[in-house]
Amino acid sequence: MNKLCMLLTLCLWCAISYAGQADYQVKGRLVDAESGAVIDFADVFLFRTGENQPVKQTFPDKQGIFGFTDVSDESYTLMVRLVGYDVYASQPLAVTGQARIDLGDVRLEPLETGLAEVEVVAEKRQLVYKLDKKVVEASSNMMGSGGSAVDILENTPSIRVDAEGEVTFRGSSGFLVYIDGKPSVFTGTQALEQVPAGHIENIEIITTPSAKHDTDGDVGIINIITKKHSQKGWSGMVNLSGSTWLSRHVDFLLTKQNDRSRWYIGGQWTDRLRKSDFDQEKTTVVGDQTTISHSIGPRTGDSYHYTMKGGWSLELPKTSIKVDLEGGYGGNKRRGDMKYQETRIIKDAEPVTEYYNSIDDYDNDENIGLGSFVVEHRFNQEGHKLSASGYYKYGGNALEYFFNDLNDLQGNRQQGHRAYEAEHRETLRANLDYALPFQNIGKLEAGYQYYSYLEDGDYKMEWWNPETQSFYWRDDIYNTFYFQEGVNSIYAILSGAWKGLEAQAGVRGEHTHTVLRSSVPGADRTKNRFEFFPSVHLGYTFPNDHRLLFSYSRRTTRPQLYYMEPYITYRDFYTAEIGNPDIRPEYINSFEMNYRKAFGENTVSATLFHRSRKDKIERLRVPYMAGVTLDSMANVGHDYSTGLELSVALHPVRWWNTTVNGNIYHYQVKNELSAGGKSESSTNYDILWNNLFALGKYTRLQLDGSFVGPSVTTQGRTDSYWYANVAVRHQLFDRKLTLTLAFKDIFRSACYVSDIQTADLRSLTKIKPKYPQILLTISYTFNSFKAKATQENDDRNEMFEGIKH
Template sequence: MKGTLILILLVFSFHSVMAVSPRIKGMIRDKSTGNPIEFADVIVLKKGETAAVSSTLSGTDGSFRITDINDGEYSLLVRLIGYDVYTRETIALRPSQPVLDLGIIELQPLEVGLSEVVVEGTKRQIIYKLDKKIIDASNNLMGSGGTAVDILENTPSIRVDVNGDVTFRGSSGFKVYIDGKPSFYSGTQALQQIPAGQIENVEIITTPSARYDTDGEVGMINIVTKKHKRQGINGMANMYGSTALSNGVDFLISQQLNKLQWHFAGHWNQPIRESHFDQQKTTIVDDVTTTSISHGPRKGKNYHYGLRGGIDYSFSPKTSVNAELQVVYDKFTRDGNLDYTETRKDATGESAPYNFNSRDEFDLHSTVNIGKAGFSHKFNDDGHALSGSFMLGYEGNPMEYFQSDLFDKSDQRQQGHRAWEDEIRWTVRGNVDYKYPYSKTGHLESGYQYHSYLEDGDYSMQFWNPEKKEFYWREDIYNTFYFQRGIHSVYLIGSDSYKAFDAQVGVRGEHTHQVLRSSIEGANRKVNRFEVFPSVHIGYTLPHEQKLTFAYSYRTNRPELFYMEPYITYRDYYTAEIGNPDIRPEYIHSFELNYKKNFGEQLLQSSLFYRSRKDKIERLRVPYQAGVTLDSMANVGNDHALGIELNGQLTINKWWNLNVNGNVYYYKIVNDIQSGGKKETSTNYDITLNNMFRVFKNTRIQLDGNFVGPSVTTQGRSDAFWFVNLAIRQQLFNPNLQSTLSFRDIFNSARYRSDITTADLQSITRIRPDYPVITLSISYTFNNFKRGSQNSRDNRDLFEGTNH
């Protein structure tokens, strides 16, 4: 704590204006609205030549600065998707004029639609800022018709498994934000809710500052949705279907009426994942060895239906309020139909094989009602501001249902069980944030947040009686439960610049009050805990368009409720689960060193990262009954990851862009579950090649190659696999109408295998996704729907820079 306070005092000593003088500077604005334009490509070329001498991107206030250019004559090119290209033929740099101020450069919006602009010029797929990656959603053809999960699939260090679950640098511990605010949902579920067509870009922040929630050891993913600021009605609609019978429709309509803006959106999304499941399992229980082999088809289907509508009202250019209501119905089903063979061996010998047919059915559904409200007030145009928001969410009668049965060859039920988990859930979140600029380059931020989650319900179960041929209630399994977690948070951040240095230091304090009650004797738990989480970000601007940044954050992973539920549930007939009420939070130290270098229009980005985690939470599997295993979450020990991530964005020629993403890291886990602290290590790696081809004026092709290396867990390992995707986008008849045809895993090469080996258990699981999966999506925009530029002239948000 003492060290954190010293760092905060140090950052407040930076009171000088940046001393790195640009040779060329200016401002970029929208000609029709006068709003600043962010992320415009500014390229300087030697006069009479086509090779870029230097390039940069405009900031949130539309400003740009270009340094390290020798005296001479040059030409200037400014371009951005949705705008006409701006050129200035002659720029003369003389010794007598150290800084050339080009003033305001106005870009003319194109009258044609988005799709035509896309094929004329390609926007950068990934934009690197000081401590985050910005993924351009429109530039990912494979995401068309899908959700945020599909956009992230080809992102560096992010992987989507056969079940559609997202992991980042090998972990599912990340927070999801929407437009800078925490999502109602968590993890993969939050990403599955957002249609890709309504996403402007995705921000990945690996070492978040103290401004954000501390949950999530690998950082946060912020989804920036599409908005507009033009007068009149604007909108878009998307629809898709696939050979797996996945289908979906979504739309977004909004209107700007002077001070009032309203929007109305909806989605109907039914993604389906089908695969062939194969598992061989051997358990040893009471000196009886049971070997089972099961194989057959499995099918998972998600249903996401939702409507949302809201308003934004500006009392003045500096003060506004907003409100939104949302209703969402979610349902996830999973069905399995497996052939099952079992043999048993004890001291008397080995039994004859038992042959069964296993049928599994899982259903989880809920209706969610969400209300949001917020306000913002700018005291001036220099960043002095106050804002706040409130969110209330209620899930009415969410139900989790499960049934698993064994049938003999004559289709008679021999064994079976089914279960119901009925509950209600409440989520409350409110925050107030204040920002004060104390100099031309520095500012202070502070804020308060309260977050509460409550769940109340019961769990009941029936088993099949083969003699009476009926189900009966298991009163010994029936359980009621109540869970409530409330977190009060305060934070303070200071940011400033001095010459070539940028610095940001923050500290966040969180008090957690948690109650877990259960009808199971001895399962009640209560937690009261106050913790401090510091963060540090430092940037240094090097000559020749280079940037070096360092970031550190201290974070945690609080266990979710299902990790702690102290009663047995079943995923299928052979796999039981039980929670652990004594599981502890994870605590993570994350360090990252980033280097970025522009070579004209080419870009090289590298990240060296180290993560140390205490009390790692992982799923463990042990024998439970003959042929049946029991899964439970446990604090297995400490783990460490040290690695490097590389990204190269290359313009091969005017019709071919290549993105190369590579990630390799050394992973070690010290397993405290086993005596002696057994260590498991592996070298994990993956690589993605993303090719974007402009074939004709209105046609683009995306070809991706992906390779994912092997990895270890506490009890075993997972094997490597590879796959190739192909997508084609074509403008149809009208500049506002376009279609995308995508082919996933075109060589049918994706195979998922995981092994678990202990003294009394061996389990080998293989999953092969069904092939082929071909998806056709159609998108339509009207009245040139586009995102509005930022209105603030404040550019002091040195690191995360999210001015939502």
């Protein structure tokens, strides 16, 4: 920690020093010509007069400010390009050794009609790397129809989607999800599935977040930016989709933009189904009995959301106010119908084999309500501002329901159980943030945050009695629980720039108070801790626009309640689980170095990364009873990931755009438990190839191929698999109506295989999509939304069902 503090102090000193020395020869600030809003996402080029290849390129910062240094004495033209805006070209600029050209506000004009000026979708890069994040452009991937944020992310380096649709990034599912800078109603993959692709402008992936952001989430933050800016008057969109898996989705968004105020209303009805063939062989050794079981049959999953949202905002000359509300109902279902064979072998006795039909149902639903507000006051146009925000989410009538039966071949119930976990959840968050620019290019940011999460409920279970042919309540399994976590945080960040160098350094202090109460004797816990989390970001632009970025951040993963619940629950008849009230948080140190170079319309980006994690939390599986395994979360030790991400975007000919995203890293996990696993290592890799073809003025064809490499855990491994997708999109009626037809996993080649092996357990699971999925999406937009093509992306997350076995 002392070394980290010394490094932080050094970087802060560097940032202050550089801030006083920056000297742009050409600079300006990008703003929207109609609203005056700052634009922080655009390509800014500098051309020698009379030439058609840029000599320099840059991007604006968060205040819209851009600048060029080391510009030789000649005449230049400045050009700015951004999809949805007319191309800006300046008058000739004469640069001399002493001259300093300040263009002031460069006003970009929104396009009023059509898309002719930006018809080639590929002109907008799929990935843009900034100092502290990378930005995924939503409209650059049309695959999928009726998709969600998961589908936009799936062609991003290091993103994986497993057999049940769970998203992992660089091998971890520990990421936070924000929507427009606010925590999502849901968490993890469920939060990403909640946001329709048609509502998304772009997605920010922040792998080494600065000290301003929450520290939870070991691989960072995924921030979804939704479409907000519109022309005056009415604007809207409607998306409808359905598939051969019987998935169905409807969403709409309607806005009214006045001179200073704006309101919107939207909603969605989504049933996203997954259908898979499930095959599992399991061998458990308990005492002198060995049980060998084989389950095979179909599984179906459904992620469903039925929500409405609305909001209002007011933009005054120096103050803005925004209020958002959302409410509805959502959850996940799963059903399995298995042929089940079980052989019991006891020492010195003949093996006994029995055959059953196994039926299991699972449902986890919740009524939700969400409200948030943001008030921001700008003291000037240079970024000096004070903002306050509040957020509250209520989750009521939440019920997690498990249903399992083992029937003989004549349909008579032999064994069975019903489990009910009723829950109530509340989340509260309040922020106060202050930003003070100084000497034009330096900035100090500071703030405070309070976060609270509360959940309470009970768990009960009824069991089948074959003798009485009825269910009875298991009093020994009934439990109550209460969990509350409060976090008080303060942060400070100092940033600056000098010529081609950008620097940002900060530190965050957090006090965490956790209370766990349970009816299980001896399971109550109260914990307090105070911790520091530093961050450093450096960027340098070399001559000819070679750009190098370096970043570091320290993060944590706080155990969720289900990690700690100290009582046994059942996922299905042969899989039980239990929490660990003494589980510790993970602590992660993440380092990244990114290189980026643009060659005209072609771009190459490479990122070296290293992540070390202490007290890694992992699900372990051990035998529990004959034929039944017990899963538990445990701190298994340390793990390390070191690798390279590579993204190459090429435009070989006018009608073809191709992007290759690759990721390879060495993963090592060092087990420090006396039992339950071992130290393992593997070389993990993914390759994703995306091709976009223009088949005419209004038609696009997309071909995708993906290969997902093998990986290891402390108890086993998962095998590699590959798949291919095809989609075609056609636009009608001045691009207001869009039809998209997608074919997913057209060769039915995606097969998920997990192999867990310990001294007394072997569990081999194979999951394969039941058949390729075909999706059709119809999208209609009007007014300003027609300036940006509606994008729907393929639901890779729907390929499998049943990984949680």
